[in-house]
Amino acid sequence: MKKNTSTKTLNESKMNYDLELLKDMYQKMLLIRRFEEKAGQLYGMGKIGGFCHLYIGQEAVVVGIQSAQIEGDSIVTSYRDHGHMIACDMDPKGVMAELTGREDGYSKGKGGSMHMFSREKGFFGGHGIVAAQVPIGAGLAFAHKYNGNKNVSITYFGDGAANQGQVYESYNIASLWKLPVIFVIENNKYGMGTSVNRSSAGDNLSDRGKAYGIKSEIVDGMDIIAVRDAAIRAIEYCRSGKGPYILEMKTYRYRGHSMSDPAKYRTRDEVEKIRKTSDPIENIKILLNKMGVEDKALKDIDVKIKSKIADAAKFAQDSPEPSEAELYTDITIN
Amino acid sequence: MTIEILMPALSPTMEEGTLAKWLVNEGDSISSGDLIAEIETDKATMEVEAVDDGKIGQLLVPAGTEGVKVNTPIALLIDSTELPHASIKNIADKPYLEKEKIAPELKMVKPITLEPNSSIITVREALRNAMAEEMRSDKNVFVMGEEVAEYQGAYKVTQGLLDEFGDKRVYDTPITEHGFAGIGIGAAFGNLKPIVEFMTFNFAMQAMDQIINSAAKTLYMSGGQMGCPIVFRGPNGAASRVAAQHSQCYASWYAHCPGLKVVSPWSSKDAKGLLKSAIRDPDPVIFLENEVMYGQSFNCPDNEDFLLPIGKANVEKEGSDVTIIAFSIMVGKSLEAAEILHEKGINAEVVNLRSLRPLDLDTIINSVKKTNRVVTCEEGFPFAGIGAEISAVVNENAFDWLDAPVKRVTGKDVPMPYAANLEKLALPQVDDIVNACSEVCYKD
Numbered sequence: 181m182k183k184n185t186s187t188k189t190l191n192e193s194k195m196n197y198d199l200e201l202l203k204d205m206y207q208k209m210l211l212i213r214r215f216e217e218k219a220g221q222l223y224g225m226g227k228i229g230g231f232c233h234l235y236i237g238q239e240a241v242v243v244g245i246q247s248a249q250i251e252g253d254s255i256v257t258s259y260r261d262h263g264h265m266i267a268c269d270m271d272p273k274g275v276m277a278e279l280t281g282r283e284d285g286y287s288k289g290k291g292g293s294m295h296m297f298s299r300e301k302g303f304f305g306g307h308g309i310v311a312a313q314v315p316i317g318a319g320l321a322f323a324h325k326y327n328g329n330k331n332v333s334i335t336y337f338g339d340g341a342a343n344q345g346q347v348y349e350s351y352n353i354a355s356l357w358k359l360p361v362i363f364v365i366e367n368n369k370y371g372m373g374t375s376v377n378r379s380s381a382g383d384n385l386s387d388r389g390k391a392y393g394i395k396s397e398i399v400d401g402m403d404i405i406a407v408r409d410a411a412i413r414a415i416e417y418c419r420s421g422k423g424p425y426i427l428e429m430k431t432y433r434y435r436g437h438s439m440s441d442p443a444k445y446r447t448r449d450e451v452e453k454i455r456k457t458s459d460p461i462e463n464i465k466i467l468l469n470k471m472g473v474e475d476k477a478l479k480d481i482d483v484k485i486k487s488k489i490a491d492a493a494k495f496a497q498d499s500p501e502p503s504e505a506e507l508y509t510d511i512t513i514n
Numbered sequence: 515m516t517i518e519i520l521m522p523a524l525s526p527t528m529e530e531g532t533l534a535k536w537l538v539n540e541g542d543s544i545s546s547g548d549l550i551a552e553i554e555t556d557k558a559t560m561e562v563e564a565v566d567d568g569k570i571g572q573l574l575v576p577a578g579t580e581g582v583k584v585n586t587p588i589a590l591l592i593d594s595t596e597l598p599h600a601s602i603k604n605i606a607d608k609p610y611l612e613k614e615k616i617a618p619e620l621k622m623v624k625p626i627t628l629e630p631n632s633s634i635i636t637v638r639e640a641l642r643n644a645m646a647e648e649m650r651s652d653k654n655v656f657v658m659g660e661e662v663a664e665y666q667g668a669y670k671v672t673q674g675l676l677d678e679f680g681d682k683r684v685y686d687t688p689i690t691e692h693g694f695a696g697i698g699i700g701a702a703f704g705n706l707k708p709i710v711e712f713m714t715f716n717f718a719m720q721a722m723d724q725i726i727n728s729a730a731k732t733l734y735m736s737g738g739q740m741g742c743p744i745v746f747r748g749p750n751g752a753a754s755r756v757a758a759q760h761s762q763c764y765a766s767w768y769a770h771c772p773g774l775k776v777v778s779p780w781s782s783k784d785a786k787g788l789l790k791s792a793i794r795d796p797d798p799v800i801f802l803e804n805e806v807m808y809g810q811s812f813n814c815p816d817n818e819d820f821l822l823p824i825g826k827a828n829v830e831k832e833g834s835d836v837t838i839i840a841f842s843i844m845v846g847k848s849l850e851a852a853e854i855l856h857e858k859g860i861n862a863e864v865v866n867l868r869s870l871r872p873l874d875l876d877t878i879i880n881s882v883k884k885t886n887r888v889v890t891c892e893e894g895f896p897f898a899g900i901g902a903e904i905s906a907v908v909n910e911n912a913f914d915w916l917d918a919p920v921k922r923v924t925g926k927d928v929p930m931p932y933a934a935n936l937e938k939l940a941l942p943q944v945d946d947i948v949n950a951c952s953e954v955c956y957k958d
Contacts, residue, residue, distance in 0.1 A: 254704065288737035295735035304703055305736070309727050315693050316728060319700015326656070326682070326706055333700075346724075349693020356688070510738035511772050513796040 194405050199471055205247055205404055206464045207481055209239035212263040213461060214482075214489045215272055216435075219262065219279055219293075223439045227497060228279045232293045235263035237434040240460035241366055242267040244407025245334060245427075248415050252329065254320040256304040256313045257336035259294035260366075260433075264336065268301040272492040282499035289502040290510065311337055311344035314363070318350040321361035321424075332360040332418045340371020342385045351392040351424070358423035362414045363389075365428040366401065372437040373445040386428035394424050401429030402458040432458070517566055518587040521575075524553060524560050527754045527805060531555045532580045533588060542570045543594050551588070556638070556809040557670050569594045629813040632783075638808040640782035641671050641747075644789035645709060647818050649679055652707060655793055658685040658698060659711030659748075668713045669749065669808055695721035695746070699728045702744040702798075709793060712748035715764045715802065729798040730773030745792045747801035750778070751842060751893045752941055754806065758929035761937075763894035765841070766903070768800040769870040775824055776870040778802040780845035782814035784868055787822030795824060804843045827874035829881065833863035836951045837881040839904055840891035841867040844923075844942065848891055851947035858948075860955050870900060878904065879912050886917040887954040891947055896924040918954040923947050 216234045223232050235242075238260075246267040249255075257264045265275050270286065278285025278296050286296040294308040304320060307313040317335025324331045341347060342365055354361050365385050369376055382388065386396035395417065399410040407429065414425040432454045436443040443451075465478060524531065532554040538544060544564045551562045571592035575582055582588065626634050635643070649655045656679075657663075662672040663686040676684045687694040691712065698708040712718040718725065725746060732740040752761040769776045775797055779785040785803070792799035830845060831852055840848040845866045852862040863881055867874065882888055888908055890901035901922035908920055926940045952958065 256700075286737065287735055287739075290737055291735040295732075297732075297736040297739050299739050304700075305732065305740070307728070309723060312696065312723060312728055315696020315724065316700035316703065318693075319697040319702070320704045322697055322701045323704025323706050326701070327704075346692045346696060349688070349690035350697065352688055352690065353693055353697055357685075510734045510736075512775065513733065513738075513741050 194467055195471060197405060199473070201247065202464060202468060202471070203473070203481075205243050205408075206461070206468060206478075207485065208243045208246070208267060209404070209461050209464070210482060211272070211485050211488070212239045212243070212266050214485050215266055215276070215492070216262060218489045218493050219276070220435065220439065222276075222280065222493060222496070228293070229281065230292055231259065232279065232439045233260040233437065234433070234435045234439070235260055237454070237459075238366060238368060238401065238431045239263060240404035240407050241364070241401045241429045241431050242336070244404040245364065245411040247408050248411035249334065250331070252302065252331040254302050254304055254317070254324070254331065254333040255336070256317040256320060256333065257306065258310065258313055258338060258341065259306070259308050260338070261294065261296065261306045265296060265298070265303055265306075268298065268303045270296075270298050270301050270303060272488065273495040276492040276496035277499045280496040280499070281501065282496060283502040283506070284495070284499035288506055288510075290506065311341035311346050313337060314341065314344070314347045315350045317363075318354045318359055318361050318424075321354065321359035322357070324360055325357070330419050332362060332415055334362050334364060336364045336366055338371060339365060339367040339369065339376045339380065339385060340374070342367075342388070343371075343380055348388070348392075351389060351394055354424040355392040355394050358421065360418040360421070361424045362411075362418055363394075363424060363426045365426065366431055367428055368431050368433045370433075370437065370445065372441070373443075375445065384428060386426050389426040394426055396426035396428065398428045398430065401431035402454075402460050402463070404460055404464055515593050516571060517568065517591040519550070519564075519589040519591055521582050521584050521586045521588050522553070522562060523584045524555050525557055526756050528555050528584060530581050530583045533575050533577060533582050534559060536573055536577045537561075538570050540570050540573055544568065544570060544591075556636075557668075564591075566591055567594070568592055569596065571596065626811060626813060631817065632813040632815050634811050635782050635814050636809055636811050637779070637782050637785045637803070638669070638671055640785040640812075640814045641789055641803065642673060642675070643814075644786045644793070645672070646675060646678060648790055648793040649675070649683060651818075652793075654705065655707045655709065656683045656685065657709045657711065658687055658694060660687055660689055660713050662686060662711050667711070669805060671803075671808070672711065691717050691720035692724060695724040696728065698744055698746075699724055699742055702729075702742045703732075703740055707743050707793060709745045709747060712746060714753075714760060714805070715748055715750040716760050716762060718746065718748070718764070725768075725774075725798070725800070726771055730771050733797070734773060741796050742798045743796045745789070745799045745801055747789070747792075748803060749805040749808070750802035751804050752806075752925070752930060752937075755932060755934065755937060757932040761930035763802075763892060763925065765802055765870050765892065765894055766899045768802075769873075769900065769903070773798070774871060775799045776802065777824055777868065778842040778870060779868065780807070780842055780866050782812035784822065784828075784866070786814050787820055788824065788868060791821045791824050794821070799824070802842065807843055807846075810846075822868065825869045825872035825874060827868055827877040828866045829863060829877065830866045831862070831864040833861040833885065835861045835885055836887040836889060836955055837863045837865060837878075837885045838889050838891060838947060838951065839865045839867060839878060839881075841870065841900070842893070844891040844893060847942070847944050848947055850944045851951065854944065854948050855951050858952065858957065860951055860957065862951055873903070873907070875907060875911065878908065882908055882912045883915045886915055887951075888916070888920045889923060889947065889950045889954060890920065891923045891942060893925045893942060895927055896922055897927060899924055918956070921950045921954050923950050
């Protein structure tokens, strides 16, 4: 296994990266962050109900991996899913309208924050049961292989899910049948309020793939370039028919597990420290500066994104609630 | 000294088998542990070992004989010093050889008259044919489950599918129901049409979260985007002498949940028509078979486009005095009960539900309006069971037509016991149906 021990200092080699690509990734991460900030705000105003799990802090993971995908790849994740949908180019308006439970939401207001889908964009949810998406992701990979296409399934789950039995049932079958699935463990250090070292035996979650003969890597999930590079390796491996691959992304969520989590299980200092030293958006911003992009240009990007999010928030509140007839639709197809 | 070698029971439900081949000849000396014969059950071909030393005195049942009942003497073992046949002066000395017909009549099953454009086949063959036909016509249909491929199916339902369709269409899974059910669901989300076999529905409990939370609910939660065209099939209900963890009817569990269709065939015709419809259906279908029914034969249409609609019940026997509503194995028991009731002057109508969800309310209510009395039959527990649901919908829709309270015949409200006598008590029997019908007709 390859351990990525890169420090937070920006390596000169990163300056060789394509500037447009970096700018694009920066925009996407920022779009996710601003979206999540707005979602948190609307939740506080009572416009969004139920559970709402924010992705703030983890943006580099999904944006870095998405940058290595091709058209037709499948993505599936847990209930912390807003970032993944935006990374898949789903419309922030439709996502936000689902959060507010309105008819223009991606699930017509019947799924909510945790259950959204877009077949068109290859996003297969949005699943509310911890780890349920893991065999589903392996099944999507099965379909790619069965159909003989070159696509892969990117299957995200958290460190909490990594202790569920169905993850290992999926590892076993995926490895036996050489399914093109990349298992991405988003290790944000806490499964709700329980830290990884209090819930998970062994040193690294990714080590558990060894028992099934699955290749794995630990990646600094706060460094989008490290994420992208690892994703390129993993996806290339899967696409060439060699079977599954595990990427354990060491990442961090700044907010609580959900909006109702007071996060007493960690100190404010811990969060602040990571924000200051490892923030994926700040780091890429510094890199962009070094590569000659001026603050003004970055500011313009931010202004555009804020306006896009404001539109989404307005749209989500203006969209009507689903008609009462929707109660009895979509239960079965026929 | 002569020892009778008896036809062995090789599975919990085996009552008879085929003596496929003798591996010894009369006069051969054998030791304990030597292979002496090959016996075919409806599930597998098994080799039989000698349990005593000695010499084969006589082979009583010729190779190739079908329908040899368990415990029938199949050979005689004599002392190694005796000559073959020496201990048996005359075959008439052994009256059982005459009396015990080698091919006994199947109990409970009347001779079947072949119907036009049909074949008389077992439920097992009908299920297999349904899968094979659908796999031939739609390349997105594939089968996965424990022992479905190389082993040919734990109950031989998938026999021959691997040979015909190869290992890209028929997959042996590890024994991990939660995982492979989820993979099947993911494949269905990816536009394939999986048939997932559970060795029995008892083991599907391990996969319950995936079936309910992922397969049944995702269409709704996605606003109609995420159809899940999958069939979960396998034997449900009581087998024989396998006790509580392997004998349960899950019909009401699955039927409880919106988003699933739940189907339970009785005959070969049901099995073929409903399974083909289930495979073609765009929604997740729970297909509840019954192990005891696998070996039973019925007429079954040959037509490769023969379909039975999901959600439609069938009146198996018309009657005027009481409606017996049943599904799966209980349909046969209800028909038997109807014959006994006929002798008592009660003309019972027997409704075979075929589908539990959607439930065919029209057929049920129309029958109630005709007979004014209802008895429901199921193997499952009474509490919140299918009978309870039928009772409720009959109350809601035909209360004024009832001349007696709805009566439920169910499995007893206990985990299934192992002991033969207790197991019989725990399962609904023909007499229970007869008594319940007599009661609602106010006749002794």
